[in-house]
Amino acid sequence: MNITRRHMLLLLPAAAIAWKHVLAGTPESSPNYTMSRHWWSMLIDVPKCIGCGNCVRACQSENDVPDGYFRTWVERYHVSGYDIENPHVDSPDGGKQGFPPALEEGGKNFFVPKLCNHCVDSPCTQVCPVGATFVSPDGVVLIDKKYCLGCRYCVQACPYGCRFINPRTATAEKCTLCYHRITKGLTTACCENCPTGARQLADLKNPKDPIHEFLKTHSVHVLKPHMATGAKVFYNELDGSVR
Amino acid sequence: MPGVEGFMYPNEIELQWSVLIVLYPFLTGLVAGAFILASLERVFRVQAVKPTYRLALLTALSFLLVAPLPLQLHLGHPERSYEMYLTPHTSSAMAMFGFVYLWYLMAVLVLEIWLDYRRDIVVMSQSATGWKRWVYRAMTLGSSNISERALAIDERAGYLITVIGIPSAFLLHGYVGFIFGSIKANPWWSTPLMPVVFLFSAMVSGIATVMLLYMLMTWVRGHTLDMACVDTVARYLFYTFIIDFSLEMLDLIHRIYESDESFRSLDFMVHTKLYLSHIVVQIVLGTVAPIALLALTQVLELTEMDRKRIYVLAGCLTLIGIFAMRWNVVIGGQLFSKSFLGYTTYKMGMATREGLLMAMVLTVLPFVILGVLVKLLPPWPEQDSSLLHGTTPAH
Numbered sequence: 001m002n003i004t005r006r007h008m009l010l011l012l013p014a015a016a017i018a019w020k021h022v023l024a025g026t027p028e029s030s031p032n033y034t035m036s037r038h039w040w041s042m043l044i045d046v047p048k049c050i051g052c053g054n055c056v057r058a059c060q061s062e063n064d065v066p067d068g069y070f071r072t073w074v075e076r077y078h079v080s081g082y083d084i085e086n087p088h089v090d091s092p093d094g095g096k097q098g099f100p101p102a103l104e105e106g107g108k109n110f111f112v113p114k115l116c117n118h119c120v121d122s123p124c125t126q127v128c129p130v131g132a133t134f135v136s137p138d139g140v141v142l143i144d145k146k147y148c149l150g151c152r153y154c155v156q157a158c159p160y161g162c163r164f165i166n167p168r169t170a171t172a173e174k175c176t177l178c179y180h181r182i183t184k185g186l187t188t189a190c191c192e193n194c195p196t197g198a199r200q201l202a203d204l205k206n207p208k209d210p211i212h213e214f215l216k217t218h219s220v221h222v223l224k225p226h227m228a229t230g231a232k233v234f235y236n237e238l239d240g241s242v243r
Numbered sequence: 244m245p246g247v248e249g250f251m252y253p254n255e256i257e258l259q260w261s262v263l264i265v266l267y268p269f270l271t272g273l274v275a276g277a278f279i280l281a282s283l284e285r286v287f288r289v290q291a292v293k294p295t296y297r298l299a300l301l302t303a304l305s306f307l308l309v310a311p312l313p314l315q316l317h318l319g320h321p322e323r324s325y326e327m328y329l330t331p332h333t334s335s336a337m338a339m340f341g342f343v344y345l346w347y348l349m350a351v352l353v354l355e356i357w358l359d360y361r362r363d364i365v366v367m368s369q370s371a372t373g374w375k376r377w378v379y380r381a382m383t384l385g386s387s388n389i390s391e392r393a394l395a396i397d398e399r400a401g402y403l404i405t406v407i408g409i410p411s412a413f414l415l416h417g418y419v420g421f422i423f424g425s426i427k428a429n430p431w432w433s434t435p436l437m438p439v440v441f442l443f444s445a446m447v448s449g450i451a452t453v454m455l456l457y458m459l460m461t462w463v464r465g466h467t468l469d470m471a472c473v474d475t476v477a478r479y480l481f482y483t484f485i486i487d488f489s490l491e492m493l494d495l496i497h498r499i500y501e502s503d504e505s506f507r508s509l510d511f512m513v514h515t516k517l518y519l520s521h522i523v524v525q526i527v528l529g530t531v532a533p534i535a536l537l538a539l540t541q542v543l544e545l546t547e548m549d550r551k552r553i554y555v556l557a558g559c560l561t562l563i564g565i566f567a568m569r570w571n572v573v574i575g576g577q578l579f580s581k582s583f584l585g586y587t588t589y590k591m592g593m594a595t596r597e598g599l600l601m602a603m604v605l606t607v608l609p610f611v612i613l614g615v616l617v618k619l620l621p622p623w624p625e626q627d628s629s630l631l632h633g634t635t636p637a638h
Binding site: 017068069070073075087088089090091093094114123125126127128129130131147148149150151152153155156157158159160161162163164165169170171227243 | 250251252253254255257259260314317318319320323324326327329330331332334335336337338340422426427428429577580581582583584
């Protein structure tokens with residue numbers, strides 16, 4: 001078949017659209033990093049968290065998170081007696097400056113750090129109308145800011161409240177597992193700054209990663225398992241009262 | 244924190260979807276409802292509602308033209324909205340908006356209106372003077388054949404489009420309900436009944452709007468109201484409303500009886516923050532009252548004037564109730580935390596991009612468009628016949 005100028009005029013826009021479709025959902029590339037060799041997740045060791053807020057501050061400074069919005073935050077739970085369905089929870093300014101002394105006496109208090117769960121079947125990715133939110137081949141849920149419409153459907157769809165609209169860019173934002181760091185062989189800002197090792201970045205595809213041994217030997221949960229999102233942030237000794 | 248009770252996840256305090264997103268399902272609902280009323284005459288041959296047929300189509304078009312504006316204004320990057328057409332994400336319910344909208348606008352509504360008015364447009368393109376002549380000429384799209392055969396083809400094509408249009412109208416509004424109903428993270432929205440409830444409430448609001456507009460416009464024009472027509476429209480409004488109310492009650496009873504993990508939180512919200520808009524405005528004033536009023540007209544032998552008054556009152560209450568329903572779904576669904584441990588408050592802006600003023604402009608705009616359309620394409624049956632009087636069809 002001869003390609004005429006008329007054919008070219010028809011084909012070029014179609015090819016441009018197809019190319020845009022291919023480009024959508026491609027994370028920033030990094031030299032010497034092979035995405036298919038990793039499958040990132042995080043381990044949160046709840047009993048180790050002391051609620052110091054280092055992780056929240058580190059995340060804010062590393063990722064330029066605006067005040068009042070959180071890629072990660074820490075919640076403090078107070079459960080009195082057997083009433084685990086009605087815990088008292090607070091998170092002043094996302095726990096960024098730590099916590100004031102607990103007011104309630106008796107019962108138990110503990111801290112729970114929260115962040116995007118980088119779900120395998122993430123509801124936020126499912127609902128994005130243009131595919132600006134996507135799961136990268138190494139298992140990180142990312143957002144293409146140049147593509148995001150700012151429709152906020154993903155914020156509504158996240159069961160964990162992990163997303164927000166950045167007022168500066170008017171696009172959706174959330175934890176990227178410090179993708180710019182982990183693709184260079186570093187750990188996340190929150191993990192690096194946690195003084196007790198309550199947060200640990202884990203690569204599920206790396207057979208030498210200590211997470212495999214940890215998962216075998218500890219009682220580990222994910223948040224809201226009934227949502228069936230395939231959450232990849234694992235919590236050690238997670239209390240039943242945690243939402 | 245002011246406006247927050249209990250515990251909210253820190254990113255949840257600010258509401259994401261504003262009054263403009265309340266307006267969006269309200270406007271599309273009026274479109275779907277008005278179209279379905281029009282199809283009663285065209286497809287189901289309910290002759291009594293014929294006087295409202297063209298008005299219903301023009302009403303549907305006016306509201307449909309405005310329906311995407313609240314969405315566009317709400318986007319963080321409206322200039323990127325075309326990406327939904329170029330690279331739609333196939334797993335996203337929202338990605339289908341553009342296609343469903345365009346299909347409904349271009350393939351159903353505009354085409355049906357054009358076919359229905361084609362004879363009048365051709366006649367007016369010959370009889371009108373000045374700029375109107377050029378407008379009508381452009382609207383003929385170069386087709387001035389109004390022979391009997393051509394008109395018979397128009398009629399058949401119009402019928403076919405209406406038949407396709409009914410499921411399309413169902414798709415348009417059922418889809419809007421699905422956008423909310425498919426969010427499993429939000430128990431206030433997540434129910435398979437949502438698209439069906441949205442659809443029936445759409446029919447209710449669309450029928451009420453056309454009924455009110457027909458009564459108002461007939462009064463303004465100084466003509467006599469066709470009471471057989473209004474009675475029939477009101478009867479359909481009554482039946483549809485009963486189905487809509489039954490579905491909403493089914494949803495409510497199911498939630499109360501099942502009492503899942505979210506129930507206590509939602510129940511508290513309905514009894515506090517949503518009490519006025521949900522219990523008082525939506526259920527009592529906006530649903531039970533108009534149903535009771537319409538029931539009166541069905542069981543009592545009322546005078547024409549009494550019936551008119553009841554229809555106007557019931558129609559207005561219906562529209563308030565359906566708007567409250569959209570408000571309670573959209574805003575109510577964002578007032579509670581997904582942790583079920585706290586509540587936030589919606590602070591509506593005034594003269595902001597997503598504020599009250601903009602919402603009012605977008606509510607009035609369809610009526611302005613309708614005014615222009617009614618001037619350009621008179622929907623009145625008597626005008627329809629007088630237009631052709633003494634005019635030779637062009638070939």
